[in-house]
Amino acid sequence: MIIYNLFPLLAGNFSQWQSHIERAAAMGFTWIFVNPVQKTGASGSLYSIADYFALNPAFVSSRSKKKPERQLADCVKDARGKGVSMMVDLVISHCAADSSLVKDHPKWFVWERGKVAHPFCNENGKKVVWKDLAQFDHRHSRDGEGLYRFILQAVNYLLDLGFTGFRCDAAYQVPGRLWHRLINEVKKDHPEVLFFAETLGCSADQTRKTAGAGFDYIFNSSKWWDFHAPWLMEQYMVCREISRSVGFPESHDTPRLAEELAGNVEGLKQRYLFSALFSAGVMMPMGFEFGFRKKLHVVNTTPADWEQTDIDLTDFIGAVNAIKSRYLIFREEAPSKVIAYENFNILLLWKSSVTSQEEALLILNKDIHNKQYFQADNLHDYVQAGSPLIDISPEYALDFLPEPFSYELRPGQGILLITSRDPLPED
Numbered sequence: 001m002i003i004y005n006l007f008p009l010l011a012g013n014f015s016q017w018q019s020h021i022e023r024a025a026a027m028g029f030t031w032i033f034v035n036p037v038q039k040t041g042a043s044g045s046l047y048s049i050a051d052y053f054a055l056n057p058a059f060v061s062s063r064s065k066k067k068p069e070r071q072l073a074d075c076v077k078d079a080r081g082k083g084v085s086m087m088v089d090l091v092i093s094h095c096a097a098d099s100s101l102v103k104d105h106p107k108w109f110v111w112e113r114g115k116v117a118h119p120f121c122n123e124n125g126k127k128v129v130w131k132d133l134a135q136f137d138h139r140h141s142r143d144g145e146g147l148y149r150f151i152l153q154a155v156n157y158l159l160d161l162g163f164t165g166f167r168c169d170a171a172y173q174v175p176g177r178l179w180h181r182l183i184n185e186v187k188k189d190h191p192e193v194l195f196f197a198e199t200l201g202c203s204a205d206q207t208r209k210t211a212g213a214g215f216d217y218i219f220n221s222s223k224w225w226d227f228h229a230p231w232l233m234e235q236y237m238v239c240r241e242i243s244r245s246v247g248f249p250e251s252h253d254t255p256r257l258a259e260e261l262a263g264n265v266e267g268l269k270q271r272y273l274f275s276a277l278f279s280a281g282v283m284m285p286m287g288f289e290f291g292f293r294k295k296l297h298v299v300n301t302t303p304a305d306w307e308q309t310d311i312d313l314t315d316f317i318g319a320v321n322a323i324k325s326r327y328l329i330f331r332e333e334a335p336s337k338v339i340a341y342e343n344f345n346i347l348l349l350w351k352s353s354v355t356s357q358e359e360a361l362l363i364l365n366k367d368i369h370n371k372q373y374f375q376a377d378n379l380h381d382y383v384q385a386g387s388p389l390i391d392i393s394p395e396y397a398l399d400f401l402p403e404p405f406s407y408e409l410r411p412g413q414g415i416l417l418i419t420s421r422d423p424l425p426e427d
Contacts, residue, residue, distance in 0.1 A: 001281030002321050004029040007252055008037060008059055009301040014071040015061040018078060020286060025082040027314055028321030032079055033167055036089045041096025043132035046298045050096040052154040076162030087165025088158055092151050093173040094119050094133040102134050107143040110135045138175050155186060164193050171197035172206050176213035183214040211243035220245040222278050227347045227366045233338055240333035246281035250288060252296040259293040266412035267368035269316055273414045276320045277362060280333050289313045319394035329353040329360050339382055345372045350382060359383045359419045365409040375406040385419045392416050
């Protein structure tokens with residue numbers, strides 16, 4: 001699962017998607033994820049869907065004589081011809097507050113004091129209410145079966161467009177029993193379809209319960225790790241046996257990493273390398289490869305926000321993606337461990353495959369501003385297998401690993417070693 005997030009408001013209409021699909025395929029991405037493409041309510045937010053069976057007019061090319069659904073289906077078909085599958089956001093915890101569904105099917109919604117309820121969250125102790133959204137009542141609806149059947153029809157509408165994956169927005173807000181039923185029913189006729197649970201902000205217990213509903217993947221929180229605190233590895237080891245996960249260096253919900261790092265290229269490389277190798281899947285939003293700094297916005301972003309930069313990480317990202325595609329250990333939730341090392345600025349991450357004899361060792365410079373020195377009398381002290389270690393790093397790979405080993409890592413640089421010279425076939 002090497003996923004490129006094509007953000008539709010930045011990409012433009014369907015006729016403009018081809019160049020982005022081609023670029024993603026050239027970098028070795030195997031999936032493209034697009035945010036909601038259906039018609040929105042008055043707020044214009046991608047996640048405020050008013051009509052689940054009509055496409056957002058903002059994405060329809062006025063120059064094309066094809067119907068909107070045909071335009072999108074052709075994009076999906078074009079991606080498939082380049083070896084790339086496509087997934088789309090599935091938003092079923094809520095709809096647009098001004099959707100006709102609220103009036104036509106009031107039993108499907110949560111009501112408070114005679115008014116439809118709006119979803120909310122707590123940010124830094126402050127309650128944030130999304131007044132443009134109406135909350136579906138999946139737990140206590142007096143017409144739960146009707147609501148479920150509507151959702152299944154909406155899923156089939158997207159399947160008919162060619163999508164073979166769903167990122168399930170705010171999955172933890174929907175009962176697990178509904179997800180279990182929906183996933184099983186869809187997979188009876190479409191066993192190839194994958195479901196991804198968006199669980200950001202969940203507790204570990206919420207994440208486990210959500211993943212246990214039958215999701216193929218969840219999204220992990222590796223983006224926020226400081227390379228030191230124990231919480232990430234603890235979460236990873238708890239969840240890895242329940243579901244595979246997807247890491248990311250940034251997303252449409254976060255600030256741009258290039259903005260956070262003040263354009264530090266080594267930091268961008270470091271974070272993408274770690275995100276790609278940490279777990280079974282990785283996702284990257286469009287523009288990361290060029291160091292874009294303007295945060296993606298679900299209402300206000302337009303193609304005019306495409307930035308001109310002097311950063312181009314496409315070759316580096318392609319090299320990392322090639323490693324992930326080639327070696328099975330980086331496409332599974334492999335047992336992993338942080339190994340203590342005397343230099344605090346060096347991360348040693350060990351991984352062991354559950355399906356092969358591969359072991360991997362990532363030697364990562366946490367410091368994106370300064371060089372850091374690494375030394376080991378014998379690199380085999382960090383792995384269990386006796387087979388030779390080889391350097392498969394995306395940059396500056398060494399043909400020979402001397403013993404004792406010493407190396408001055410460049411800022412943010414990662415050395416990637418593996419015990420297997422012969423990779424297993426790709427899935």
